[in-house]
Amino acid sequence: MIEVGFFAGHNVGIFGLARSGLSAAQALMRGRARVFAWDDSHAARDGADAKGIPLVAWERWPWEQLKAVILSPGIPLTSPAPHAIVRRAQEAGVEVIGDVELFARAIRPPGANKGAAPVIAVTGTNGKSTTTALIGHILTAAGFDAQVGGNIGEPVLDLGAPRGNTVYVLEISSYQIDLAPGLVPDIAVLTNLSPDHIDRHGTMANYVAVKTALLTRSAPGGVAANQTPGGVATNQTPGGVAADSTNRRSAPGGHVVIGIDDSYSAAICTQLAARGVVKVVAVSVGKVLGRGIFVIDGHLFDAWDRSPTELGDLGKAAHLPGAHNWQNAALAYGAVRSLVHNPRVIIDAIMGFPGLAHRLEEVGRVGKVRFVNDSKATNADATACALGCYPDIFWIAGGRAKEGGIVDLAPYFSRLRRAYLIGEAAQSFGRTLAGKVEAVQCGTLDRALAACLSDAAASTVPDPVVLLSPACDSRDQFRDFEHRGDVFRAAVKAMMDAAKGPKEARA
Numbered sequence: 001m002i003e004v005g006f007f008a009g010h011n012v013g014i015f016g017l018a019r020s021g022l023s024a025a026q027a028l029m030r031g032r033a034r035v036f037a038w039d040d041s042h043a044a045r046d047g048a049d050a051k052g053i054p055l056v057a058w059e060r061w062p063w064e065q066l067k068a069v070i071l072s073p074g075i076p077l078t079s080p081a082p083h084a085i086v087r088r089a090q091e092a093g094v095e096v097i098g099d100v101e102l103f104a105r106a107i108r109p110p111g112a113n114k115g116a117a118p119v120i121a122v123t124g125t126n127g128k129s130t131t132t133a134l135i136g137h138i139l140t141a142a143g144f145d146a147q148v149g150g151n152i153g154e155p156v157l158d159l160g161a162p163r164g165n166t167v168y169v170l171e172i173s174s175y176q177i178d179l180a181p182g183l184v185p186d187i188a189v190l191t192n193l194s195p196d197h198i199d200r201h202g203t204m205a206n207y208v209a210v211k212t213a214l215l216t217r218s219a220p221g222g223v224a225a226n227q228t229p230g231g232v233a234t235n236q237t238p239g240g241v242a243a244d245s246t247n248r249r250s251a252p253g254g255h256v257v258i259g260i261d262d263s264y265s266a267a268i269c270t271q272l273a274a275r276g277v278v279k280v281v282a283v284s285v286g287k288v289l290g291r292g293i294f295v296i297d298g299h300l301f302d303a304w305d306r307s308p309t310e311l312g313d314l315g316k317a318a319h320l321p322g323a324h325n326w327q328n329a330a331l332a333y334g335a336v337r338s339l340v341h342n343p344r345v346i347i348d349a350i351m352g353f354p355g356l357a358h359r360l361e362e363v364g365r366v367g368k369v370r371f372v373n374d375s376k377a378t379n380a381d382a383t384a385c386a387l388g389c390y391p392d393i394f395w396i397a398g399g400r401a402k403e404g405g406i407v408d409l410a411p412y413f414s415r416l417r418r419a420y421l422i423g424e425a426a427q428s429f430g431r432t433l434a435g436k437v438e439a440v441q442c443g444t445l446d447r448a449l450a451a452c453l454s455d456a457a458a459s460t461v462p463d464p465v466v467l468l469s470p471a472c473d474s475r476d477q478f479r480d481f482e483h484r485g486d487v488f489r490a491a492v493k494a495m496m497d498a499a500k501g502p503k504e505a506r507a
Contacts, residue, residue, distance in 0.1 A: 002157050004102045005031035006109065011065045012036070013094075015058055015085050016072020017044040023155035024070045024099040025053045027106075036061045058085050063092040071096050073151075073175035079202040098179030100172065103156040105182055107168070117162035120335050121150075121183065123172045123211055124191030124259070126382045127328045128152070130320075131191055132171040134332040134353055139167050141349035142340045151176060167339065174201065174210045188218040188256045189335050191328070193264035194381040195403050208264050215268065218254045218278050255279035257293075257334035259327050261286070283330045285323050293334050295326045300333065302343070312347040319355030324385035358485035360386060364492045366499045369456040371492045374469035375485030380408050383471035387412035392461040394418055394452045396445065399472030399484075401425035406432050406471050413437050417464070418455055420448035424476045444477070445484070449491050 004027040014025050017039035025037050025048065036056045039045050045055055069089045076083050077096065089096045108116045122132045129152045136148035147159040150170035159168065172183070193208060201207040260266040260282045273280045281304055282292035288308070294301050298315035301308045311333070314326045329350050340346050355361065361373040372390075377383040379402045387393060387409065397406065398421045406429055419439040421429050426441055433439045442448035449466070456464035468488045478484040 001027055001030065002103060002106050002159060002161055003030045004028050004033070004106050004157065006105060007031060007033040007067055010034065010067040011062055013038075013058060013061050013066050013069040013089075014053075015039070015069060015083075016075055017041075017048045017053070018072060018074070020099045020155040020157075021070070021072050022048060022051060022053070023157045024102055026051065027099075027102065027157040028070075029053070036066075058088070063088065063094065066092065066094045069094055069096045070102065071098055071179055073098055073173060073179060076200065077175075077178050079200055079206065096179070097181075098176055100150065100156050100170070100176045100180035101182050103159075104180060104184070106157075107162055108184075117166040117168055118186040118339070119168045119170065119183070120187045120189065121170050121172045121185035121214060122189040122191065122331075122335075123174070123177065123214055124189070124265075125194045125379070126385065127191040127259075127324060127331070128171045128173075129376065130325065130356055130359055131189060131328045131331050131335075132169055133356055134320075134328060134350065135189075135335050136169045137353050138332060138336050138340065138346050138349040139169065141352070142336075142345050144339070172214060174207060177210050177214050183214070184217045185214065186218065186254050187335050187338070188215045189331050190215060190256065190258045190265055190268065191331060192259045192262050192381075193268075194262060194379065204264075208268070212268050215256045215258070215272060216278065218256050255281055255338065257281045257283060257331055259283045259331055260292075261327065281334045283327065283334055285327045285330065293330050295323075295330050298326060300326075300330060300347070302333070302337070304334070304337065311343055312351070314350070317351050317353060319353055320350070321360060322385055322389040324388075325360075358481060360389065361485070361489075363489045364496050366453060366492075366495050367457055368462065369453060369464050369466055371466045371488075372468070373485045373488050373492075374467060375474065375481045375488060377469040377471060378402070378473050378481055380404060380406050380471045383469045384409055384412060386467060386469040387415055390465040390467065391415055392417055392459075392464050394420065394456045394464055394466045396420045396422065396442075396448045396452060396466070396468045396488075397470050397472070398422040398425045398429055399470045399474050399478075400476040401428060401472050405429065409471070410436070417459060417461060420451055422448050422470075422477070423472060425472050445487060446491060449488070449495070453495060 008031055012028055012033045014021055014037040025035050028035050035054055037053050038058045122128050132152050136146040139146035145163050145166040146169055148169045149159045150156050151173045152171040195204050256278055258265055258269040260269050261284055269282050285295040298313055300311045300314055314329050320329055333346055358375040363371050363373050374386045377386055393415050395416050413436050416437045419433055419437050420442045422442055422445055430439045452466040474481045474484040
């Protein structure tokens with residue numbers, strides 16, 4: 001855990017006691033802050049109490065003596081309206097920040113930027129988690145102590161304290177950016193942008209502005225250039241021993257890596273490049289770039305500061321199927337290139353990437369029927385990536401719909417053999433599909449799975465894919481997308497066991 005000591009002896013309020021709130025409370029308490037914590041959920045309060053975290057209803061906090069309020073990212077800071085606790089903090093003149101801001105101040109206090117562990121921050125609408133995990137995987141393969149967390153996996157304050165070869169790789173949501181004004185990444189990655197979380201940010205322009213804010217904080221020269229395992233671009237091995245200076249790059253400097261295949265991100269790239277305040281590296285799939293990193297027919301090319309050089313065939317990366325994953329791989333390459341000296345190390349790591357749960361995760365087969373868990377696809381753009389990967393799909397979709405629904409998925413309807421609709425969006429999705437794709441109103445995931453298996457097994461399709469890629473938020477029927485994917489996976493396993501028979505299932 002990263003200890004937060006700069007609030008020692010001061011009062012700090014914490015509102016929201018899910019994973020990041022619990023982590024923040026413990027890090028502050030270790031740093032000898034006086035913590036006042038609260039959550040509206042009885043279960044969350046019970047969990048905090050079991051960990052020895054002091055609980056006080058926020059209305060009874062010593063507001064005139066508070067130094068800060070640490071807010072859970074899920075609680076509205078501005079739109080659609082500030083939560084009551086935010087308004088109370090504003091009245092008292094107390095700053096409202098998140099756990100990522102505590103992390104930023106703890107690892108890089110004022111005057112200590114030089115030589116600090118580099119921070120790579122990944123944001124965007126889709127692909128954040130895969131890109132973040134892939135960057136961490138590459139850095140680990142290259143010999144770095146890659147600490148991966150944030151909006152994926154571990155809360156940032158649960159990551160390890162910096163060592164001589166540490167690189168922090170953080171997935172950062174728009175909510176976390178709002179609450180972390182002091183996070184200045186050495187390398188920032190924008191995967192892509194499409195309408196999402198508009199209910200929280202109010203407008204698409206506001207959402208884009210929040211993402212852009214993170215990129216503009218990355219300043220040239222920000223990356224600590226004193227670490228270099230495994231052919232890496234600096235001057236220390238994992239043990240801290242100086243490496244031969246002939247086997248390293250010069251100091252890499254800060255930069256941003258931007259996927260430019262959507263209009264919003266392309267405009268940001270153009271604006272930042274024109275301003276010249278930060279080094280910008282463009283990434284595209286399907287478009288040859290004069291400068292940048294691009295993928296053509298699965299082949300990765302580096303034209304960042306050289307004539308285009310082919311590096312490898314991403315189509316051979318077993319757990320990165322589809323053009324959207326090629327973009328993730330190209331973005332990851334751009335993020336680590338200034339740190340890892342040998343491109344072969346990067347490409348080999350990409351090829352060996354094991355993939356992530358709930359992201360085009362093949363969970364099993366029953367006879368000829370393949371089951372793929374893409375529960376992380378909570379909007380239409382993410383689902384489009386999945387639909388583009390398979391020719392014969394028995395599609396499970398629905399939940400709590402995002403703005404625009406599934407109208408934009410029309411180009412992929414020819415791939416659908418049948419749709420099985422669940423959750424709050426089932427009726428509206430059915431109207432969109434009417435006359436184009438046969439749709440079955442199933443209501444729940446278990447009924448959808450049973451219908452899918454029956455129909456796919458009876459079809460003449462040689463390799464039918466039952467795809468859970470809902471294009472919806474999960475929280476009408478599930479705790480989160482992970483819960484939804486876990487339920488899908490468990491149901492598939494039960495069907496596989498039933499197909500094997502009792503004796504085989506026990507073996």
